[in-house]
Amino acid sequence: MDTLSLPLLNKDDPRFQLKVENRLKNIFVTQIEDHGKEEGENVKHIPVITESSNRILKTGVNTLQRTLVLKTQVRLDEVNRQLIQKRLEFNDRMQALEQRRAALLEKQAEIKERAMKFEKFVEENEVKRQRALKKYQQEKKENELREVEKSKLHEELEQFQIRHQQLKGRVDKYKIYEKYMMKILDLLPEAYSEYGSDSLVMPIIRRHETLSITQQDLLQRLTSLTEELHQGQCNLDSLKLEHSTNRLMSNKELSELRTQWDQIREKNEQMEMTLYNHHDQSRNQIEEIGCLLLAVKNIAQQCHLQHYGPLHEMDSLTMMDMIKEFILETLDTERRALQITDSSSESTKSRRHRGRKGPALTVNSSSKVNLKSSSKTSQNELLSSSKTM
Known part of the structure; x- marks a missing residue:
């Protein structure tokens, strides 16, 4: 919204100039001075102003109302001028913004169009x-099939080439016969073909046919014989292999049986040695038993007791019982004799104390000597008999 512009004022107009005459020297008092100082004659004291300038202009006594209006008018003109300038700048900026917005919209439309074209291009490329x-x-599949066909055709070509070489070899082989036949035909007379079947060529052809048939038969027989030979060779190899395996198995069994035979032979030798040892031990035992029986018989002859009966009717156990009884009786007799000798020695000692000497002492001493000698002889006999045993 446009505002009404005020008329411009001329600053050089003398009406708008403020003239203030003040002949006195104005002094602003800022500090309180002493009253003892002298004041000048031409000095006018002005009190300190504490109010604002607007307040002073509004309420000042010496300020004219017209001057205030003019100043306000000047300020208003300046503000209007600045406002117009700002509006012009704002309009310029808005136009620039509109231009930039239009350019931006055009650019966005162009970018959208390019994006659509690019998407379409990408889709077309994806389809392609x-x-x-x-x-x-x-x-690729067709090439693989063609490669397979090519390999097959190449193999067929190689087979055909081999067949061609074979046929070419056969042609070269039989060409000499053709040359020979042509030479023969050249040498034959002109009326030779009139003879027909009785000519000399037919037997040759028939002979050739028979020879070819026999050759085929021989080839078949040769192939059959080669197959039989191959089969026989295979059978021979299998038989050789089986024979070698059987021989290995038999050698293994033979070695096992040989080891078993060696073990059995060692066991037999050990058993024979133990048997010989047992025989030796039994023979020694028999000899010892015989010696013992002889010793028992000898001792039984020396220790014979009448109540056991004759000696040749006794067995070994009875003889040993008799010897035992005899030894016990002998020991008992010796013990009694020793007791008697002890008692007699005590009596002789008592008699010696009494001073008596008589024939009884001699009898006792002689009996004691006889008993000791008999006991010693019996002991010596027993020791000798035990040594002989």
Whole structure:
């Protein structure tokens, strides 16, 4: 919204100039001075102003109302001028913004169009890629099939070439016969073909046919014989292998049986040695038993007691019982004799104390000597008999 512009004022107009005459010297008092100082004659004291300038202009006594209006008018003109300038600047900026917005919209539209074109281009490229990929796969399969066909055709070509070489060799082989026949035909007379079947060529042809048939038969027999030979060779190899395995198994069994035979022989030798040892031990035992029996008989003859009966009717146990009884009786007799000798020695001692000497002492001493000698002889006999045993 536009505002009404005020008329411009001329600052050089004398009406708008403020003239103030003040002949006195104005002094602003800021500090309180002493009253003892002298004041000048031409000095006018002005009190300190504490109010604002607007307040002074509004309420000042010496300020004219017209001057205030003019100043306000000047300020208003300045503000209007600045406002107009700002509006012009704002309009320029708005126009620039509109231009930039239009350019931005055009650019956005262009970018959208380019994006749509690019998306369309990408879709077309994707379709082309899929199409090219399918075409590549189809061509790859076709190439593989063609390679297989090519390999088959190459093999057939090689077979045909081999067959061609074989046929060429056969042609070269039989060409000499053709040359020979042509030479024969050249040498034959002109009317030779009139003879027909009685000519000399037919037997040769028939002979050739028979020879070819026999050759085929021989070839068949040769192939059958080679197959039989191969089969026989295979059978021979299998028989050789079986024979070698059987021989190995038999050698293994033979070695096992030989080891068993060696073990059994060692056991037999050990058993024979133990048997010989047992025989030796039994023979020694028999000899010892015989010696013992002889010793028992000898001792029984020396220790014979009448109540046991004759000696040749006794067995070994009875003889040993008799010897035992005899030894016990002898020991008992010796013990009694020793007791008697002890008692007699005590009596002789008592008699010696009494001073008596008589024939009884001699009798006792002689009996004691006889008993000791008999006991010693019996002991010596027993020791000798035990040594002989």
